[in-house]
Amino acid sequence: MFWDRKTETLKGKALTALQEKRLKTTVAQALKVPFYKKQFAAAGIRPSDIRTIADIGKIPFTKKQDLREGYPFGFLAVPLKEVVRIHTTSGTTGKPTVVGYTRKDLSAWADLIARNMYMAGVREGDVFQNMVNYGMFTGGLGFHYGAELLGVTTVPSATGNTKRQIDMIRDFGVTVIHCTPSYAMHLSEVAEELKLSLPTLRIGLFGAEPWSEAMRKALEERLGVTAFDSYGMSELFGPGVAFECPEHDGLHIWHDSYLVEIIDPKTGEQLSDGERGEMVVTPLVKEAMPVLRYRTGDVTMKMEDGCLCGRGQKIARITGRSDDMLVIRGINVFPSQIEHVLLNVPEVGNQFMVYVDRVNHLDEMTVEAEINRGYFSGELSDLARIQKKVVKELRDALEIRTTVKLVEPGTLPRFEGKAKRVIDRRSDAL
Numbered sequence: 001m002f003w004d005r006k007t008e009t010l011k012g013k014a015l016t017a018l019q020e021k022r023l024k025t026t027v028a029q030a031l032k033v034p035f036y037k038k039q040f041a042a043a044g045i046r047p048s049d050i051r052t053i054a055d056i057g058k059i060p061f062t063k064k065q066d067l068r069e070g071y072p073f074g075f076l077a078v079p080l081k082e083v084v085r086i087h088t089t090s091g092t093t094g095k096p097t098v099v100g101y102t103r104k105d106l107s108a109w110a111d112l113i114a115r116n117m118y119m120a121g122v123r124e125g126d127v128f129q130n131m132v133n134y135g136m137f138t139g140g141l142g143f144h145y146g147a148e149l150l151g152v153t154t155v156p157s158a159t160g161n162t163k164r165q166i167d168m169i170r171d172f173g174v175t176v177i178h179c180t181p182s183y184a185m186h187l188s189e190v191a192e193e194l195k196l197s198l199p200t201l202r203i204g205l206f207g208a209e210p211w212s213e214a215m216r217k218a219l220e221e222r223l224g225v226t227a228f229d230s231y232g233m234s235e236l237f238g239p240g241v242a243f244e245c246p247e248h249d250g251l252h253i254w255h256d257s258y259l260v261e262i263i264d265p266k267t268g269e270q271l272s273d274g275e276r277g278e279m280v281v282t283p284l285v286k287e288a289m290p291v292l293r294y295r296t297g298d299v300t301m302k303m304e305d306g307c308l309c310g311r312g313q314k315i316a317r318i319t320g321r322s323d324d325m326l327v328i329r330g331i332n333v334f335p336s337q338i339e340h341v342l343l344n345v346p347e348v349g350n351q352f353m354v355y356v357d358r359v360n361h362l363d364e365m366t367v368e369a370e371i372n373r374g375y376f377s378g379e380l381s382d383l384a385r386i387q388k389k390v391v392k393e394l395r396d397a398l399e400i401r402t403t404v405k406l407v408e409p410g411t412l413p414r415f416e417g418k419a420k421r422v423i424d425r426r427s428d429a430l
């Protein structure tokens with residue numbers, strides 16, 4: 001049963017008791033890892049000092065860099081022979097991070113995915129096309145086994161060949177898709193170009209990159225789906241950490257499997273509910289590779305309890321990663337904010353690129369967007385009007401001046417996996 005009502009609606013003392021029991025088990029498991037042994041010794045804490053949820057603040061953070069330095073198997077708490085699968089996270093520089101799973105881990109992970117999909121309304125009888133990378137990236141196999149566990153007909157289409165993806169959706173009567181929001185947008189463009197409708201689709205599960213409410217509206221209109229935001233991270237198993245329920249007001253983070261804190265990224269201090277900061281997560285059920293107080297780099301806040309669906313702890317949709325955040329002349333800008341502005345200007349399409357340069361010691365941001373022919377007269381004066389409009393909308397939303405370049409439809413890059421829409425050229429200029 002994938003609506004685990006008892007666990008998912010657990011509250012108050014019963015929830016705290018479960019979390020504390022699992023936290024103690026997790027700490028004991030983590031202390032089999034030399035890194036954590038050293039870390040506890042350096043901080044002068046013993047496992048018996050971690051008795052309540054509040055005690056978690058005594059444990060130092062684990063950073064991505066720590067995991068990298070443990071490459072390849074330094075963070076395993078079990079012998080390698082008990083690890084039945086490994087994934088790696090995409091390292092932008094240097095070695096990737098290796099994540100190991102025992103059989104029990106894979107089962108717990110699949111169960112979480114099944115719960116997420118059930119919460120979004122996916123049921124036996126649905127046909128599910130999983131349009132993400134099936135390699136070392138956790139999105140492919142992660143969703144795959146969760147979907148099979150739930151009992152839906154699963155199509156492991158992976159990425160690429162958009163025409164073939166569209167054919168399969170139509171031929172197999174696919175009702176549920178999972179992919180990045182950028183790929184979903186690309187798929188809808190190709191389907192429109194080919195004049196092929198996708199009438200069987202009803203649910204879209206979108207994740208692996210932050211996306212805006214304007215993008216939700218556009219995807220729902222173009223694909224005829226109800227769109228759900230999916231959040232996860234390989235270090236915490238993979239996808240399935242948090243997910244939207246049908247209320248679409250924040251994401252439930254599974255309180256029986258993850259402890260969440262929001263901190264000020266600069267001072268490391270815990271913030272209160274409703275304050276936005278960096279999310280720090282301690283998974284409570286990991287066996288092969290427990291991590292304590294993992295700094296996700298993702299910016300969000302804890303929301304008030306009391307969702308209409310009855311489930312517990314929610315976080316707000318992720319605004320962006322603290323390392324995706326651009327600081328332009330002292331102002332924080334997330335690519336998802338730019339996307340939101342552009343999707344509300346009908347004269348431009350939904351594709352964009354952002355370039356940041358340093359000119360005479362000043363940050364300059366250039367946004368390239370595609371003209372939408374349906375709203376463009378073809379006159380030069382109209383081009384100037386649209387350009388002015390986009391500059392104004394961006395300035396109103398972000399409070400910074402940008403240069404806007406309009407380009408021909410179809411000329412900006414399309415992304416099958418995570419979109420890379422920002423090119424920061426400032427470091428080259430130093």
Ligand SMILES: [Zn+2]
Pocket residue numbers: 245246247252307308309310311
């Ligand atoms: Zn809910």
